[in-house]
Amino acid sequence: MAIKVVVLLFVCLAVAEIVEGGCICTRLYKxxxxxxxxxxxxxxxxxxxRRxxxxxxKCPCKPK
Incomplete structure (x- = not known):
């Protein structure tokens, strides 16, 4: 059971990041x-x- 928890934690850390401010965000490129x-x-x-x-x-925004 402990091994499953460690593997799950590793997978979560591989696809997510704790951002300054305490947020947890995926590394999805969008x-x-x-x-x-x-x-x-x-x-x-x-x-x-908080923006x-x-x-x-990506910046700069294209004119409409």
Whole structure:
């Protein structure tokens, strides 16, 4: 049973990251751009940094 717990923990750490501020975010690459002009790996990282979404995709945002 202990081995299963260790393996599960290892798998979770391989696909997730504890972000500054205590958030746990997956490392899924789905970039977003904040209103401040900084790109984040995904929406979770942006929200954890307490930033606002400007657009999906890397900065700079493309004009509409």
């Amino acid at each position: 970039p977003v751009c904040s209103k401040g002009g900084k790109s984040y790996l995904n929406l979770c990282f942006l929200k954890c940094a 606002r979404l400007a657009c999906e995709g």
